[in-house]
Amino acid sequence: MNKRNFIRGILYAFLTLLAITCLIPFAMMIINSTRSNTEIVRGFSIIPGKSLIENYKNMMYHMDVSDGVFKGIWLGYKNSFIIAVSVTVLSGYFSALTAYGFFAYEFKGKKVLFILILLMMMVPSQLGLLGFFELNKALKTLDTYIPLIIPSIATPFTVFFMRQYLVSTMHPALIEAARIDGAGEIAIFHKIILPIMMPAIATMSIFTFIGAWNNYLVPLVVIFSPEKYPLPVLMGYLKGGKVAENLGSMYLAISMSVAPIIIAFMFLSKYIISSISAGSVKE
Template sequence: MAILCFIPFLMMLVNATRSNEAILSGFTLIPGSAIVENYQTMMSYINIWAGFKNSLIISVLVTLLSGYFSALTAYGFAFYVFKGKNAMFVFMLVMMMVPGQLGLIGFYELCKNLGILDTYIPLIIPAAASPFVVFFLRQYILTTLHPSLIEAARIDGASEFKIFHTIAIPIMMPAIATMSIFTFIGSWNNYIMPLVVLFSPEKFTLPVLMGFLKGSQVAQNLGSMYLGIAISVVPIMVAFLFLSKYIVNSISAGSIKE
């Protein structure tokens, strides 16, 4: 199964090095020698490295902000008692079921009135509030962090923020890393929102540039298309390779009770 899943990625990497005629003639595992021509053709229409940089900046900031503030919110929902907590949590779960595209027009008008169109603010700040990440982290910390540990830290004189940063965050780290993978991938592949709020070509993200690439004459050169897709997929593969071990840890947490 692992080999079958890897075959499309292998085809993408191999075809990125082949000419258009070679790709149309059939697939082979032997790399071609047209990678330089494919790269020059692609770069003649779009600056893929500028889009790569823009997407990387946005995705990293979204991942960091979403991980921290979602963990902070999940910790509050899990271990603090305050009025309206259950109603707020249910409301947040209901918001998970509403497609984001329904509020796209209203979000555009809001960004227009705030004067933040054609900036990265609409792509970073709203994405830091993720109901699903909060829900996942809350369920995780309830099974891994015992309230007596928090009480012991309070007795020792630790402040609430110190307890969160020194006790809760390390325990939640496997779950945060797991959610960071999906958050990074979702932000990296985000296409509709950057297309709506960004107007300057130098600020376009990689998915937007790839969309323009498909509508240009480069689409006739399959090798250039494969090369552009391969460049856009590499960060996702690297992030998954380095953080995938945390997925198993977060899934198995709480499965055994002593």
């Protein structure tokens, strides 16, 4: 028994150490966002400084590059939020629709088309990047949110996941019953199927939202005007700008950029983690 407690003690020590290592970058980030540039250049300290407000003012001053046009980090939040919400809604709705189309109906070419979806899951997104850029250049949709939002109507992995969900949970008799009651096909989908699929949609939505919120490469390539930058691109943009001349402000900007995710995670951690577990076991 004693030996077991000893092992347990060692293991807890190890886990705690690992947890601390995991959190140290966050601690450095938060502490340094309260310290002045001179203090940071002199060396690291675990004692927070007194320059938080000054760092914030400096950051906002330099981010507000054009009077009234570019309101710094808050605008970045707004842009990211608009994009991520639109992507999540479109992807959730149309993936459910497509998955249901494949599940409930028999039509020519169904198999081929479904295999096409499976194949596209394997294709790395970089393959079409340059063509995507040229397409949007030709369509005059560069520097708009169209290339960031509209393509989410076609998300192969989500369709695949939802079809699997339908296969394992839906009974075709339910659809038949609804038809006998005289419901139209479109109404059946919206009134019966969509509510049934909600758990699957919710699960995918979390990951779609996080993915869209964190997306970097595509917006980096297609968005030019700073006032339209989503948060991740905005952060990269800061690196070469005036904010980066003051380390305290830079650390503060980084802290602020990750804060919403950390806060959301505090409320959703159980749900997110169980979704990951569930998703992987089904594979």
